[in-house]
Amino acid sequence: MPESAEEVYARIVAAVGTDGRLPMPPIGDWDIFPWEVVDGALVPKVLQPPSDEPARFGDSMDKPCGACTRPDPTRLVWEDEFWVLTHGGQPSGLPLVLTLHTREHLDLGDLDDELASQLGRISNRLVRIMENLPEIARVHVDRWGDGGAHLHVWFFARTARLTNVLGSTALEWDDILPAGPEGIWRADLHTVATKLANWGGDARS
Numbered sequence: 157m158p159e160s161a162e163e164v165y166a167r168i169v170a171a172v173g174t175d176g177r178l179p180m181p182p183i184g185d186w187d188i189f190p191w192e193v194v195d196g197a198l199v200p201k202v203l204q205p206p207s208d209e210p211a212r213f214g215d216s217m218d219k220p221c222g223a224c225t226r227p228d229p230t231r232l233v234w235e236d237e238f239w240v241l242t243h244g245g246q247p248s249g250l251p252l253v254l255t256l257h258t259r260e261h262l263d264l265g266d267l268d269d270e271l272a273s274q275l276g277r278i279s280n281r282l283v284r285i286m287e288n289l290p291e292i293a294r295v296h297v298d299r300w301g302d303g304g305a306h307l308h309v310w311f312f313a314r315t316a317r318l319t320n321v322l323g324s325t326a327l328e329w330d331d332i333l334p335a336g337p338e339g340i341w342r343a344d345l346h347t348v349a350t351k352l353a354n355w356g357g358d359a360r361s
Contacts, residue, residue, distance in 0.1 A: 158251035158291040158344055159336050161317040171334060181331030214261060214305035223257050223306035229360070234349045236357030238271060239278060241349075243361070247341040249333030250326065252286060252313040252348070257306060264299060264307050278352075279309065285351045286313045289344055293317070296326055 159167075172178055183189055192201050214221030227240050233254060234241040240257045256278060258271065267275065279297055286295045293316035299309045314326045321329045335341075342361070349359035 157340065158289055158313070158315065159340060160291045161315050164315055164318060164333070164336070167334060167336075178332050178334070181328070183328065183331055210302075212301070212303060212305045221261055221304065221306050223304065223308065224261050227257075232360035233345055234352045234357050234359055234361070238274060239357070241282075241352070243345060247335035247338055249330040249335060250312055250314055250321075251289070251292060251336060252311070252341070252344055253330060254282070254286075254311045254348070256282070256309045256311070261306055263301060263305055267307070275309070277355075279311075281352060281355060282311050282348070285348050286311060289313070289347065291316055296324075298327070 168178065169176075190200055191198055193199075211219050213219045214224070227235075227242055228245070231242045231245050232240065233243055238259055240259060242255050242257065244253055244255075256275075258267070262271070283295045283297065286292060292313045294314055296312040296314070297309060298312065299307070312326055312330060314321050314329075321333075345361035346359070349361040353359040
């Protein structure tokens, strides 16, 4: 069962105190991070002029597609003939962060009607399963296509009643909040895997 808001908050207070700040996550050093501090104020960065799109992983031999190789078996949550569900390898700030990939090297616009229907059904089932875990309020479903050419859809479960961690900022909080206990995380992965396998495929966690 995921931690309650009180348990998460208690861990943070124990680490940094009630007035302490957690460290800045690596996203603050990314070129695409849109904010910077100027004269003591947080402001948007200056937009750079147009340039060539960067190559994605899987677009060329120079940047091969990691998702096309057999997934690390230690990161598998669930799989079937067409889809693979993975985790990040260790607990993160949010209770659960899972990624659904196609087995075949396809992007979102490449799916035929059958695969698109499967994506919708699996996504709906995952959201239902994850939101029915205790202490989970919402599951955010996100797809970005700028880093990798192989379809990968993210599922971010957020803790109920941590009211700073809402909406799109939950993704940043995932990198800011300290990771929860591994035993709880693994038990929740097992629950998701076994419940999803009720509709087919194989639980791997």
